[in-house]
Amino acid sequence: MIAEAKQVLKQYFGYDEFRDGQARIIGNILEGKNTVGIMPTGGGKSLCYQIPALMQDGVTLVISPLISLMKDQVDSLLHQGIPATYINSTLSNNEVESRMEEISLGEYKLVYIAPERLESSGFLHFLHTLPIPLVAVDEAHCLSQWGHDFRPSYLGIYKAVNQLSSNPVILALTATATPQVQEDILHHLQIPDQNKVLTGFQRTNLFFQVVKGEDRKRWVEKYVSKNKQHSGIIYCATRKEVENLYLHLEKKGYAAGKYHGGLSDTLRQEQQEAFLNDSITIMIATNAFGMGINKSNVRYVVHYQIPKNMEGYYQEAGRAGRDGVDSECVLLFSPQDIQTQRYIIDQNIVNPELHKNEMQKLRDMIDFVHTEACLQNYILNYFGEHVDQECGHCSNCLDDRESEDVTKEAQMVLSCMMRMNERFGTSLISGVLTGSKNKKILDWGFDRLTTYGLMKDQSQKEVGLFIDYLISEGIIGVEGGSFPVLKVSTKGKEVLMGERKVTRKIQPTVSAIVPKEDGLFHALRNLRKSIADSEGVPPFVIFSDKSLQDMCMKKPKTSEEFLHVSGVGESKLVRYGELFINEISAFLEENPQHQVEIQKPETTYKSNKSDTASYLISFSLFKEHKKIKDIAKERGMSTATIENHIIRTYQEGMMDDWSILFTEEEEILIEKAVSKVGTGLLKPIKEELPKEISYFQIKGYLVKAGQK
Ligand code: ADP
Numbered sequence: 001m002i003a004e005a006k007q008v009l010k011q012y013f014g015y016d017e018f019r020d021g022q023a024r025i026i027g028n029i030l031e032g033k034n035t036v037g038i039m040p041t042g043g044g045k046s047l048c049y050q051i052p053a054l055m056q057d058g059v060t061l062v063i064s065p066l067i068s069l070m071k072d073q074v075d076s077l078l079h080q081g082i083p084a085t086y087i088n089s090t091l092s093n094n095e096v097e098s099r100m101e102e103i104s105l106g107e108y109k110l111v112y113i114a115p116e117r118l119e120s121s122g123f124l125h126f127l128h129t130l131p132i133p134l135v136a137v138d139e140a141h142c143l144s145q146w147g148h149d150f151r152p153s154y155l156g157i158y159k160a161v162n163q164l165s166s167n168p169v170i171l172a173l174t175a176t177a178t179p180q181v182q183e184d185i186l187h188h189l190q191i192p193d194q195n196k197v198l199t200g201f202q203r204t205n206l207f208f209q210v211v212k213g214e215d216r217k218r219w220v221e222k223y224v225s226k227n228k229q230h231s232g233i234i235y236c237a238t239r240k241e242v243e244n245l246y247l248h249l250e251k252k253g254y255a256a257g258k259y260h261g262g263l264s265d266t267l268r269q270e271q272q273e274a275f276l277n278d279s280i281t282i283m284i285a286t287n288a289f290g291m292g293i294n295k296s297n298v299r300y301v302v303h304y305q306i307p308k309n310m311e312g313y314y315q316e317a318g319r320a321g322r323d324g325v326d327s328e329c330v331l332l333f334s335p336q337d338i339q340t341q342r343y344i345i346d347q348n349i350v351n352p353e354l355h356k357n358e359m360q361k362l363r364d365m366i367d368f369v370h371t372e373a374c375l376q377n378y379i380l381n382y383f384g385e386h387v388d389q390e391c392g393h394c395s396n397c398l399d400d401r402e403s404e405d406v407t408k409e410a411q412m413v414l415s416c417m418m419r420m421n422e423r424f425g426t427s428l429i430s431g432v433l434t435g436s437k438n439k440k441i442l443d444w445g446f447d448r449l450t451t452y453g454l455m456k457d458q459s460q461k462e463v464g465l466f467i468d469y470l471i472s473e474g475i476i477g478v479e480g481g482s483f484p485v486l487k488v489s490t491k492g493k494e495v496l497m498g499e500r501k502v503t504r505k506i507q508p509t510v511s512a513i514v515p516k517e518d519g520l521f522h523a524l525r526n527l528r529k530s531i532a533d534s535e536g537v538p539p540f541v542i543f544s545d546k547s548l549q550d551m552c553m554k555k556p557k558t559s560e561e562f563l564h565v566s567g568v569g570e571s572k573l574v575r576y577g578e579l580f581i582n583e584i585s586a587f588l589e590e591n592p593q594h595q596v597e598i599q600k601p602e603t604t605y606k607s608n609k610s611d612t613a614s615y616l617i618s619f620s621l622f623k624e625h626k627k628i629k630d631i632a633k634e635r636g637m638s639t640a641t642i643e644n645h646i647i648r649t650y651q652e653g654m655m656d657d658w659s660i661l662f663t664e665e666e667e668i669l670i671e672k673a674v675s676k677v678g679t680g681l682l683k684p685i686k687e688e689l690p691k692e693i694s695y696f697q698i699k700g701y702l703v704k705a706g707q708k
Contacts, residue, residue, distance in 0.1 A: 058131030081571030
């Protein structure tokens with residue numbers, strides 16, 4: 001069975017091998033076992049239900065909380081030659097009805113819905129009538145209120161699915177589940193522990209970095225200027241910060257987008273699309289952005305402020321490098337942000353137990369910033385996974401900077417705080433230390449303190465950053481909400497007494513990320529963008545960066561070579577093979593120095609009949625003027641399936657001879673019926689027409705009319 005699944009993997013998705021966990025999950029499903037799959041973002045969870053969906057009769061239901069993701073997922077599947085659709089609140093009633101009708105007619109292998117739809121008894125009744133071999137529950141951590149995205153509607157899934165007459169297998173998938181959340185998912189969906197497939201959360205292509213005590217506006221500016229050609233997301237904790245940073249970068253001439261809950265739906269939609277389409281490369285957003293963004297070529301995620309928990313952090317950071325290409329995740333830490341997060345928790349969580357839980361999560365997040373051990377390992381430990389080896393490429397693993405002894409400076413700050421009776425915040429303390437003539441300082445008489453002007457060789461800002469550093473090291477404590485007051489901690493007292501040393505590493509310089517791309521990559525990326533624009537889909541739906549990189553490496557000249565490129569299945573070969581092969585050869589002609597000997601792959605991929613996309617086989621028989629009935633018989637498939645295959649070839653423009661479908665007179669009849677009852681549903685059209693005219697002909701007509 002797995003051999004068959006592997007063939008589907010190659011044929012539709014263009015990959016040679018399963019990734020860790022995929023084969024086990026797919027094997028479980030095909031054996032009829034309810035399963036929980038826990039894999040990191042970008043680990044390839046979608047394939048775990050898409051492949052069984054293709055291998056089994058009937059339609060697979062995918063439950064996802066992410067409405068904005070559905071369209072992209074469906075577009076990607078259609079581009080891979082897989083019939084899929086979605087039903088959600090963005091559709092009109094007419095659209096919903098016609099999709100439901102198409103689903104009943106067996107036109108789709110996958111249907112995406114939001115969990116709330118299962119609360120409709122009418123929809124449940126409809127599901128009862130369908131053959132559903134599998135229900136995939138995406139983002140299954142939404143089931144648990146100990147998780148970070150609890151959705152009450154998820155609690156109704158088990159009961160609804162359990163009642164379905166086709167008794168489907170359940171597959172629950174998530175990327176971010178602590179042991180407690182995993183337990184909740186298993187328990188709620190009544191899945192035995194042995195059916196849990198946990199692959200590990202490690203993302204070896206992500207390079208984690210924590211940057212402390214930097215002027216972050218300046219840091220971000222440098223960073224985006226060094227990484228202009230890459231797409232990245234910058235997460236801020238509040239709408240206000242998003243607006244501030246957006247204005248700042250805009251003023252500096254960067255084409256950035258912004259996204260937060262305070263913007264209108266239309267504006268958010270526009271900004272999101274511009275980012276997905278690579279029209280803008282920087283997205284500045286609150287955590288409202290990203291649920292459902294499966295753009296695979298995000299090369300960096302910067303957290304401008306500390307997020308409120310590790311789950312949120314890893315999920316957001318994990319949006320970098322879904323295509324497996326090296327990417328960076330940078331957390332800019334400034335101690336005041338802890339207050340912001342505390343405030344957000346205080347405002348939003350009333351239940352004392354949940355409040356305590358959230359505060360603990362925030363503390364775990366803060367510890368991540370302070371740890372000097374491997375950052376990747378810290379994350380893995382948090383999710384209950386223990387690894388011995390360090391990642392070797394996070395900012396802690398790579399940190400071989402010399403440390404400076406800054407005990408004396410720390411003592412100056414601490415003693416100044418003591419003299420000011422520990423009643424003030426960073427700005428006033430740094431003002432006193434640098435000898436500011438600020439009115440408040442003079443009014444309080446702080447200019448008479450012995451610590452006044454003690455650090456006047458530095459700017460007030462630099463001293464402020466040093467204070468931030470002492471806070472992040474736990475030498476100074478922060479109390480209070482909107483106007484935090486700094487206190488000397490126990491650790492700080494030891495420093496004052498000369499019992500503890502303070503060292504500080506020299507701050508790192510901002511680096512450009514990821515390998516430099518060559519001209520061929522640029523050429524292919526431009527081609528991808530123009531195809532994507534003309535098809536109205538995001539570029540990554542056409543090909544991932546990884547596929548483009550692989551093309552740059554393999555420089556395919558023939559269709560057969562093109563099929564060897566990672567991510568090229570048969571549908572993509574048919575659609576884009578020629579365009580990309582031509583682009584590569586044109587580039588090589590102009591740049592002969594790029595022509596290098598390409599190693600022959602060990603095994604040659606042979607395209608045989610069983611490997612060819614199913615609808616293309618039907619198409620070739622249809623072109624030979626065989627009748628649908630006969631093709632169905634020959635292929636052992638239903639006539640409805642064959643008809644759908646043929647309709648697809650018309651939709652994709654491979655076929656344009658409409659006379660095989662209907663005569664001119666028949667076309668006029670259908671046209672009249674359509675103008676009378678509209679195109680919303682097929683049934684009313686059919687009822688307007690003589691019996692001999694089939695649904696097949698009507699669908700064909702609608703495709704033709706849509707292309708006129
Ligand atoms: P997830 O849902 O776990 O975040 P996706 O299913 O979106 O991840 O997959 C992430 C990327 O990895 C996609 O571009 C997908 O095509 C690719 N991918 C999935 N499985 C494989 C595989 N076996 N080999 C190579 N690439 C794969």
